[in-house]
Amino acid sequence: MKEYGMFWKNYVNFTGKSTRKEFWIPMLFNIVVIFMLVVSLRLSESSIDSTELIGTMALIYGVFLIALFIPSLAVTVRRFRDAGFGWYWVIIFIVINRFTEVFAEYTIFTVIGLACWIIEIIMLCQPSKTVVSEAGDNEEKG
Numbered sequence: 546m547k548e549y550g551m552f553w554k555n556y557v558n559f560t561g562k563s564t565r566k567e568f569w570i571p572m573l574f575n576i577v578v579i580f581m582l583v584v585s586l587r588l589s590e591s592s593i594d595s596t597e598l599i600g601t602m603a604l605i606y607g608v609f610l611i612a613l614f615i616p617s618l619a620v621t622v623r624r625f626r627d628a629g630f631g632w633y634w635v636i637i638f639i640v641i642n643r644f645t646e647v648f649a650e651y652t653i654f655t656v657i658g659l660a661c662w663i664i665e666i667i668m669l670c671q672p673s674k675t676v677v678s679e680a681g682d683n684e685e686k687g
Contacts, residue, residue: 641661
């Protein structure tokens with residue numbers, strides 16, 4: 546879980562690079578935690594006289610999502626950079642996905658949004674880019 550600790554330690558670090566492991570371990574862990582929070586929230590909604598529990602669970606869920614925003618953005622920028630893409634791809638995907646969510650009732654925008662997610666995942670799965678310097682040493686591509 547060293548990678549998850551690095552995720553929080555570098556929560557505002559938008560410089561440098563993150564390997565696939567440094568990106569995917571925290572992302573998958575966060576997806577599992579969010580899934581568990583959603584399930585527990587849904588289960589608490591089904592119980593009688595659970596208004597206070599629902600409010601508490603919703604608060605925990607909301608705080609967790611807000612806390613994840615900046616670190617997730619930072620590690621995504623670093624991952625794109627490590628895969629050889631510019632940081633601006635993060636902004637492009639955010640804009641496209643938000644636009645497709647607004648117009649989700651139209652099938653074409655749903656398809657565009659899905660295609661955008663697939664392209665983003667493929668880009669995030671690319672191996673780290675390295676270049677060979679004139680001295681023959683492997684250096685990370687900047």
